[in-house]
Every structure is written in C-alpha cells, then in structure tokens.
Amino acid sequence: MSMSLTELWTILGCGIITLASRVLPFAFVKQVTMPDWLINFLTFVPITIMTALCCQSLFVANPGHLATLNVANCLAAIPATIAGIFTKSLLMVVVVGIMAMAVLRYFSIG
Amino acid sequence: MGPSLTFKTGVRDVLPTVFGYIGVGLAFGIVAHTSHLSLLVVAGMSFIVYAGSAQFIITSMLLLHDPLSGIFISTFLVNSRMILMSTSLAQYFRHESLVKNLLIGSLVTDETFALAMNKQNRTQGKLSFAWQSAANLIAYLVWGVATIVGAILGGMITNPNQFGFDFALTAMFIGLVYLQLISDRHLGLSLQLMVMIFVAIVYYFMIGLMSQNFALLVATVAGCLFGMEMKKCR
Known part of the structure; x- marks a missing residue:
C-alpha cells in the first residue's frame, strides 16, 4: 500500500480534468444555448475518437516511416468483432477478444 | 425496461450493464497490478478519476514515466467524448436544480449515458434524478470494487499477457465503436x-x-x- 508523489498528482489532476469534462457541460447547458455548428461537430466525436483509439492498438508507429500492422491485435480483433455483431454485448466482445489473444499467445502467433 | 423512473427501477435497469463493468474492471485491476500500481493507487484511479478506458492509458503512461502534462492532455482527449455525452444528457435535466445537475454529471459514463438514451425512448423523452442517480451509483460502485478485486487477483496470476488480458482495452474499444456504429440512428x-x-x-x-x-x-x-x-x- 503505497503511492508516489507522481501517482498522487496524476490521480488528483486527472480526477479534476475528468470531473470538469463531465460536470461543466451540465452547468453550461442549463445557462447557454449552444451554436448549431458546435453541436454538429460534437456529434462526430464519439465515432471518430473511438475509431482513432482502435487504430492506436491496430497500427504500430515507425517514426519517419509508414506505420505497420500489429498482427496479433488485428487477428484477435476479428473474433472480437464477430462476437459484437452476434451478441451486441460489450462484455462478450471483451471476453472473446481476451480468449482469442490467449490462443494466439499459446501458439506464439503474431 | 419499463416506463417507471424510480430509484428502484434505476437499480434494476442498470444491472445488465454491470457485467461489462465487472469484465473490464477486473482486466484493469490485473493490468494495474502488473504495472506495479498499489491497491491504493488502483482505488484512487477508480474512485477519484473514474474514467474507464482512460485509466488504462494513464497506467501505461505512468509505467513509461511520461510527463504529467502528457498524462493530463491524454486524459482530457480520451475523456473529451464525455463533454458531448454530458451535453446531450443535460438537456433532459434542465428543469432540475443546479446541484442535482452537477451530481448527475459527476458520474456519467459511456454505459449510463447509453442506458439513459435507451430509457428515454420508453418514457416519451423523460428522465428523472432518482432513476439516473441509481444507475450512476451502481455503475460507480461496481467499477471500483471490480478493479480492486482484479488487482488482488493479479497478484496470483504471474503473467497476465499470456492469458490475453492486455487485449481487454482494445477489445473494449472495438465493442464500443461497433455499438456506436449500429445504434447512432x-x-x-x-x-x-x-x-x-x-x-x-x-x-x-x-x-x-x-x-x-x-x-x-x-x-x-x-x-x-x-x-x-x-x-x-x-
């Protein structure tokens, strides 16, 4: 049971940033009407940020050169995606993904 | 899911989603343990930061000794979608007091947001403070406890990567992006x-x-x- 000063600042800083992201819009919406272009822009944030986060795991950065694929992650993503299509359950995607990765590691693939 | 908006209904409505929290929460606890974070840090992250996917990113950045500024910027970027979710959800609570708005906002997540959007389809576009608070509180407690249990279990599993737990985060994003794709009409x-x-x-x-x-x-x-x-x- 210990916590370094860096860890403490990380938790407090990230806690305040996250809380502000959640709470300030509630205070804002109660007072102000947002411009249409901003609402329009924001509707694309979920799909774009989640896609970019997936790409972060599926591509390997090679600074100065083109990126390559993370083969193991790309292979495990296939059964995980299929599980999502059939079950529409976040839990099943995670469980099938972990199991697929375990199998890949067992056979040293990727 | 019926039209009732009481606290008790909120508890019942949120139960199917807690399995997602348990799975990803356990995975986070195990990853945090193998990244040498103490139980206190895991508890601090889950109960103070409470940011799901961002917690994985914060953990890996701590492990890499990235600067605090980088960790803060990443946290803001990963959580910037909360600004959108909160902005959408807040429209349903404009008639409530500012304090109640802030209380609801402080515990909004991807899942409770999605649940609320699902619910308002069955209540002619209405949501209540009691119903939303029940969903938020259950999700918050289950997440925190699952991550701590995961961190304790992580001590018993020597090489979690061998079991593919490091893929949990990628799998979660794949699941979230797919659910977003099919549900955003x-x-x-x-x-x-x-x-x-x-x-x-x-x-x-x-x-x-x-x-x-x-x-x-x-x-x-x-x-x-x-x-x-x-x-x-x-």
Whole structure:
C-alpha cells in the first residue's frame, strides 16, 4: 500500500480534468444555448475518437516511416468483432477478444 | 425496461450493464497490478478519476514515466467524448436544480449515458434524478470494487499477457465503436463508416510524423470536420 508523489498528482489532476469534462457541460447547458455548428461537430466525436483509439492498438508507429500492422491485435480483433455483431454485448466482445489473444499467445502467433 | 423512473427501477435497469463493468474492471485491476500500481493507487484511479478506458492509458503512461502534462492532455482527449455525452444528457435535466445537475454529471459514463438514451425512448423523452442517480451509483460502485478485486487477483496470476488480458482495452474499444456504429440512428451507418475509414487513413499517415497522442487528436478533429462536410453533401 503505497503511492508516489507522481501517482498522487496524476490521480488528483486527472480526477479534476475528468470531473470538469463531465460536470461543466451540465452547468453550461442549463445557462447557454449552444451554436448549431458546435453541436454538429460534437456529434462526430464519439465515432471518430473511438475509431482513432482502435487504430492506436491496430497500427504500430515507425517514426519517419509508414506505420505497420500489429498482427496479433488485428487477428484477435476479428473474433472480437464477430462476437459484437452476434451478441451486441460489450462484455462478450471483451471476453472473446481476451480468449482469442490467449490462443494466439499459446501458439506464439503474431 | 419499463416506463417507471424510480430509484428502484434505476437499480434494476442498470444491472445488465454491470457485467461489462465487472469484465473490464477486473482486466484493469490485473493490468494495474502488473504495472506495479498499489491497491491504493488502483482505488484512487477508480474512485477519484473514474474514467474507464482512460485509466488504462494513464497506467501505461505512468509505467513509461511520461510527463504529467502528457498524462493530463491524454486524459482530457480520451475523456473529451464525455463533454458531448454530458451535453446531450443535460438537456433532459434542465428543469432540475443546479446541484442535482452537477451530481448527475459527476458520474456519467459511456454505459449510463447509453442506458439513459435507451430509457428515454420508453418514457416519451423523460428522465428523472432518482432513476439516473441509481444507475450512476451502481455503475460507480461496481467499477471500483471490480478493479480492486482484479488487482488482488493479479497478484496470483504471474503473467497476465499470456492469458490475453492486455487485449481487454482494445477489445473494449472495438465493442464500443461497433455499438456506436449500429445504434447512432441520427448519423446512420454509411456516413459513420465513411468517417471511420477517413479517421483510420489520417491516423495511419500521421503516426509516422508525430506522437501517437497528437495523431489521435488530428485524426479525431479531421474526422469530425470530414463528417460535417459529408453530412452537408447528403
């Protein structure tokens, strides 16, 4: 049971940033009407940020050169995606993904 | 899921989603343990930061000794979608007091937001403070406890990567992006698919030129602008 000063600042800083992201819009919406272009822009944030986060795991950065694929992650993503299509359950995607990765590691693939 | 909006109904409605929290929460606890975070740090992250996917990113950045400023910027970027979710959800609580609005806002997550949007389809666009608070509180407690249990279990599993636990985060994003793709009727499937391909291409070319976090920001903003243009063309 210990916590370094860096860890403490990380938790407090990230806690305040996250809380502000959640709470300030509630205070804002109660007072102000947002411009249409901003609402329009924001509707694309979920799909774009989640896609970019997936790409972060599926591509390997090679600074100065083109990126390559993370083969193991790309292979495990296939059964995980299929599980999502059939079950529409976040839990099943995670469980099938972990199991697929375990199998890949067992056979040293990727 | 019926039209009732009491605290008790909120508890019942949120139960199916807690399995998602338990799975990802356990995975986070195990990853945090193998990244040498103490139980106190795990508890602090889950109960004070309470940011799901961002907690995995914070953990890996702590492990890499990244600067605090980088961790803060990444946390803001990963959580910036909360600004959108809170902005949408807040429309349903404008008639409530400011304090109640702030209380609801402080515990909004991807899942409780999605649940609330699902619920208001069955209540003629109404949500209540009691119902939303029940969903928020159950989700918060289950997440915190699951991550701590995961961290304790992590001590018994020597090499979690062997069991594929490191893939949990990627799998969670794949699941979230898929559920977003099929459930956002406002944007529709084809427009979202085009935006996804555009984001992937931009990200692919940007990571050779800049850090992954900046590439993520550039691809996200470019994807939103591209989406706005494509929507105009339809």
